Amino acid sequence: MKRLKALLLNLTCIAATAQADSIVWLSAEFPPMSMTQGPHANQGYINSLFAYLQQALPQHRFTESVVPWPRAMHMAEQGGPYCLLAAFKTPEREAFLRFSKPYGHVLPLGVVISQEQIERVKPYLDPAGHVQLERLFKDPQMRPGIASGRSYGSLIDDLLKTTHDTAHSGFARVHQGESTSALFNMLDRRRIDYTFSYPNEMVYFAASHQLLRFYPIAGSNQLLPGRLSCTRSTETDRVFAELSHVLEGQGHQAVFQASYERWLPAYLLEHYRHQLAQLPAE
Incomplete structure (x- = not known):
């Protein structure tokens, strides 16, 4: 038993x-x-x-x-x-x-521009070809587009916060839903000069937009x-x-x-x- x-x-x-x-x-x-x-x-x-x-x-x-x-x-x-x-x-x-x-x-996230804007970004590249974002933000002729409520990581978020009231009277903003496609549309129409994206997002959406180019950000490329x-x-x-x-x-x-x-x-x-x-x- x-x-x-x-x-x-x-x-x-x-x-x-x-x-x-x-x-x-x-x-x-x-x-x-x-x-x-x-x-x-x-x-x-x-x-x-x-x-x-x-x-x-x-x-x-x-x-x-x-x-x-x-x-x-x-x-x-x-x-x-x-x-x-x-x-x-x-x-x-x-x-x-x-x-x-x-x-x-x-x-990580980087800067995305239309191919026709490459010459305008070149002055802000370091020797490795990475965008020096703080310098780019200070150019009032280069307008960024961002998604409201989205965190882009501490480096970008902090720079967005500190430059919002200086070089730019306001960034172009879109709602977070469908924000990536909307921002690429704004690049197409020259309503903005650059935005932020992961490189794979850019490739996925590229078929619906003009030629785009991705640049890593200096100090945030790990x-x-x-x-x-x-x-x-x-x-x-x-x-x-x-x-x-x-x-x-x-x-x-x-x-x-x-x-x-x-x-x-x-x-x-x-x-x-x-x-x-x-x-x-x-």
Whole structure:
């Protein structure tokens, strides 16, 4: 009888261990990072990584919930069986999310102009070809366009704040929804002279706009680490541990890099790969 009870107990433990965790991955429409609609649906680099992780952990049930980004962050903050692939690590988010080691790295925001404006930007480039943004901001003849309510990172945000009341009486602003496409439209129509974007965003939208050019920003050209994150909940304990184990391998890196590079302009590929090669081992 004791042996039978021990056998049943072992079987129960095995069944519990084998039982899948159900995890909801929170995401938003961020082309070309994450896309669920249109001709490039599921061809973003986050889409590719998500598919890889699904295959790597078939023992779990993964579903995806595509919601506006503020809603995704609110849901994660409330807690639950949630994980994300597009949330940058910040001290505020660490209060309710735990972050993995980087699964890959992306180029930071830069300055985007129309090709016909290249000569006007040249005086503001350093020897490496990076825009000296503080000097550019001081030129009242070069008008920037920005998205209201969007954070462009501390360096750009601080410069926007300090120059708003000096060189410029006001920047051209658009609402954050569909802001990237709207700002590129303004470049087309010469209503602004430059804006800020990730290089892959520029490539994605370039088909609908005139020729555009991306420039890194001096002092803000370090690669940004992408990390997966899960809520600080017992519901995600096992999945987070197993996802972290997957990231100890190399397979995901090739998947991510190939998909990311697809959305980079050719003239940035060498720069991107050189930056990758300089990264310290984690």
